[in-house]
Structure formats: C-alpha cells, structure tokens
Amino acid sequence: KAGVTQTPRYLIKTRGQQVTLSCSPISGHRSVSWYQQTPGQGLQFLFEYFSETQRNKGNFPGRFSGRQFSNSRSEMNVSTLELGDSALYLCASSWDGTGLADEQFFGPGTRLTVL
C-alpha cells in the first residue's frame, strides 16, 4: 500500500511569489491535514480537508489556502510569500480524521525556502 506522497520535495521561491504544494493521501483515506514545521514553532496545524470541504483551520493568515479534490488529493497554496514562510510543509492523511480512528500518517514533506 503506497504511503502519503507530496510534491515537490524541495522548492525555492522569492518573496512575493506564490506556491502550490500537492499531497496524495493513502488510498482510502479521506482526511488530509496540512502542517507547517519550523525549528522554533514545531508542528503547527494549517487546515484539514475532508470530502472536498475544509473541516478545520488553524491560525494562519489568509495567504494560506487549500483545497481537496474528489479523489482526496489535496493542494495548498501560499500567496505573496514572506521570508518567514520558509519551513517544512507536511501533509498527513487519515481515515476520517475524527473520533478515535484518526491516526495520521505523514508524507515526506515539502521543504520550502523563500529568499
């Protein structure tokens, strides 16, 4: 069974640009969550999608957005990039993301560097 995949693995952008990251969950998983990981802040929750709907959202500015497609694949977009957006962006999938059956499995991440 294939794990969670994320593309691209590495990305270098300049301030002001925008970026789109992609995540394909484990087959059968319908919940996809996105996290930002930095050395200072640890893993911070961005948002969660389930059945093409954003079900939960963290405390990030509106420059961060996402969507989910009917095949559960998800994308996240960051517009008007800032230096502080440099981080490892992790995608995690789970069966339904609620209750007790919500063990999350992480993808390898996308390392974004903003210059």
Add this chain to the structure above:
Amino acid sequence: QKEVEQNSGPLSVPEGAIASLNCTYSDRGSQSFFWYRQYSGKSPELIMFIYSNGDKEDGRFTAQLNKASQYVSLLIRDSQPSDSATYLCAVNRNRDDKIIFGKGTRLHILP
C-alpha cells in the same frame, strides 16, 4: 499553559536503559493520544496511539495514559542508538477535533 507540553531535552539515556518521555495536555476532554518519532530531516512516523487510561505495550514501547492527571508518557525499553530522534506527543483536542502537537523531546541514546 501550552496545550501540549513536552520537555525539549535533549534527554540522554545509555544504550540498553529505559527512556522515559513525558507529555502533559490542557484539554481535559481529549480522547486520543499519539506518539510520533521524527528523525532529523525526515517526517514524523507514528509509533503508538492510546485511548484508554493505563498502559499499552507494543514491542519495546509502552504508552501510559492518565486522564485524571492529563499526562501521557512513552517508555522505550532496551534503548538502542537507532532510537535517537525527536519524539512528538500529539493530542486530539476534543472541542474541535484538531490534533495538537507538542514541540517534541530530543532523545539521544548513548552507545
């Protein structure tokens, strides 16, 4: 109070000894608790999850949950150098079903 608190470490443990990692959480209604291991430069990997008070054992790993004290721990028996990593505690926050991560404890197993 932080929602999920862990000692950042590093925690140094001799090879073969028991490593004890601790985590406290603030949402008393939380139901699900997870331990992830993250090697440097890699993504987190789920080690164990626990839902009920008490102990749950899986190989060399034992998770312990005490909901009354809002405390969850991970014991690693017969520690190996390959156990050296950052261990993340995660809690499913009851009020909105978000999974909140602690900042992790760095564990270093001394050969």
